[in-house]
Amino acid sequence: MHTKLRHFIKKAAVTLALGVAVLTGISAAKPQTVQAADHIYKNKTFYVYAEHAVIIRSYFSDDKVSQSKLPNWNNRGYGTINIYSEGSGFKYNNKNCYRYKVEMKDVDVKNKTPYIYIYAPESEKDGYYPVSARITNYNNDNGCNVKANEYKQLPETLDASNMLFAYIGYSFTGTEMEIDFDHYQFDVSYDLNGGKGDSSSQSGYFSSKQEGVKLHSAPSKTGYTFNNWICNRDGKPHNAGSNYYPNDWSTGHLRNQITMTADYTAKPYYVSYNPNKPGNASSNVQGSMPSKVEFRYDKPQNLSNNSYTLTGWTFTGWNTKPDGTGKTEENQMGKQEVDRLFEGGNLNGKAELYNLLKRPYEKRRAVNTH
Numbered sequence: 155m156h157t158k159l160r161h162f163i164k165k166a167a168v169t170l171a172l173g174v175a176v177l178t179g180i181s182a183a184k185p186q187t188v189q190a191a192d193h194i195y196k197n198k199t200f201y202v203y204a205e206h207a208v209i210i211r212s213y214f215s216d217d218k219v220s221q222s223k224l225p226n227w228n229n230r231g232y233g234t235i236n237i238y239s240e241g242s243g244f245k246y247n248n249k250n251c252y253r254y255k256v257e258m259k260d261v262d263v264k265n266k267t268p269y270i271y272i273y274a275p276e277s278e279k280d281g282y283y284p285v286s287a288r289i290t291n292y293n294n295d296n297g298c299n300v301k302a303n304e305y306k307q308l309p310e311t312l313d314a315s316n317m318l319f320a321y322i323g324y325s326f327t328g329t330e331m332e333i334d335f336d337h338y339q340f341d342v343s344y345d346l347n348g349g350k351g352d353s354s355s356q357s358g359y360f361s362s363k364q365e366g367v368k369l370h371s372a373p374s375k376t377g378y379t380f381n382n383w384i385c386n387r388d389g390k391p392h393n394a395g396s397n398y399y400p401n402d403w404s405t406g407h408l409r410n411q412i413t414m415t416a417d418y419t420a421k422p423y424y425v426s427y428n429p430n431k432p433g434n435a436s437s438n439v440q441g442s443m444p445s446k447v448e449f450r451y452d453k454p455q456n457l458s459n460n461s462y463t464l465t466g467w468t469f470t471g472w473n474t475k476p477d478g479t480g481k482t483e484e485n486q487m488g489k490q491e492v493d494r495l496f497e498g499g500n501l502n503g504k505a506e507l508y509n510l511l512k513r514p515y516e517k518r519r520a521v522n523t524h
Contacts, residue, residue, distance in 0.1 A: 194264040194324060195233065198297030202254040203246040203290075204333040206274065206282050210237045210254055213269040213319060223319060227268055233260035235268060235322075247290075247332065256322070263298065263324040272318045272333060281360025282335045287311045287320040291330035298324060340400055340408035342367055344383075347416040349375035358399070366399030369414060377451030378418035386413045420450040423505055429462050430476050430508040439464045439509065449505070462509050472507040480508075 202210060212227035212235040227235045236257045244253040261268055274283050288310045296305060305327050311320045320331065337359040344353045351373025358367040372380040372394040382391040385398070392398055392414065400408060427443035441461040449455050460469050474480030 196261040232262040289328040345415040349373035383414035467511040
């Protein structure tokens with residue numbers, strides 16, 4: 155009996171040992187299942203490197219569907235997330251960077267999801283903004299009291315509508331994170347205001363150097379002299395070829411909001427009146443007219459009243475050529491309104507008007523043939 159009992163106990167021990175070995179093998183072969191718990195506490199410290207100064211704030215989300223985020227993790231009874239700026243001068247990936255220390259203590263990642271919000275300080279007006287947060291180093295340790303064998307890392311978090319949030323919850327195992335940047339842009343469009351020239355749009359970048367864009371050269375417009383570009387944003391004149399930078403900018407992109415409109419001054423020209431005595435006239439033209447009257451291109455203005463007279467001849471109008479083949483301004487009283495006698499040419503152009511005279515029709519006397 156005792157022999158049988160000892161044999162049974164020995165057999166049971168072997169069976170139990172084999173079972174433990176099998177269970178151990180299974181456990182090692184499969185990823186560990188995350189245990190169900192009311193709280194999962196995360197204690198982890200990591201560093202953020204940024205070529206430009208940034209501001210980092212803690213955020214949280216308790217909405218698993220929309221993942222809407224609210225500021226300030228601390229003071230809510232779910233642990234603390236403290237961010238410390240350690241200044242500049244840290245060499246990282248061949249860049250001179252600022253470094254920030256993020257310290258998570260007893261952060262309950264089971265009940266809420268933690269994030270850090272990264273943005274550029276607007277006060278410096280440097281024009282840059284963070285567009286991505288990349289996990290550059292990680293150690294496969296989530297820092298939690300409940301762990302898994304493997305973690306799927308999201309290596310990069312991209313900017314969405316200028317709101318850069320980086321996930322630092324349960325599966326986050328990063329030890330170092332690097333911020334990439336871009337610059338806010340502005341566009342400049344042109345209105346040539348009836349002139350001819352370069353009307354292509356330009357793009358510039360905001361920066362502390364305020365380099366801006368070089369404005370287009372002066373357009374041309376018949377009868378006008380270009381003055382400058384008038385900016386719709388500040389209402390000020392800007393010289394052609396000068397540097398333009400929106401000094402009133404605070405933050406964000408300025409797209410399709412800046413227009414430079416060409417401003418011109420109508421060129422002056424001077425009208426003189428020629429009596430234009432006909433070659434077959436038997437007497438001289440009498441009277442006098444102004445020798446020089448200023449007109450402006452495209453500015454309607456009346457011609458002077460005709461004061462010339464010639465016995466036996468009738469005034470029929472003014473013409474830009476003495477033989478009447480030029481531009482005729484017909485008005486018996488000489489009050490024709492004109493705006494473009496001078497068609498371009500140099501500034502201070504001249505337009506000489508010639509008196510057109512017509513001899514009245516003369517009836518022949520009847521001859522008696524009887």
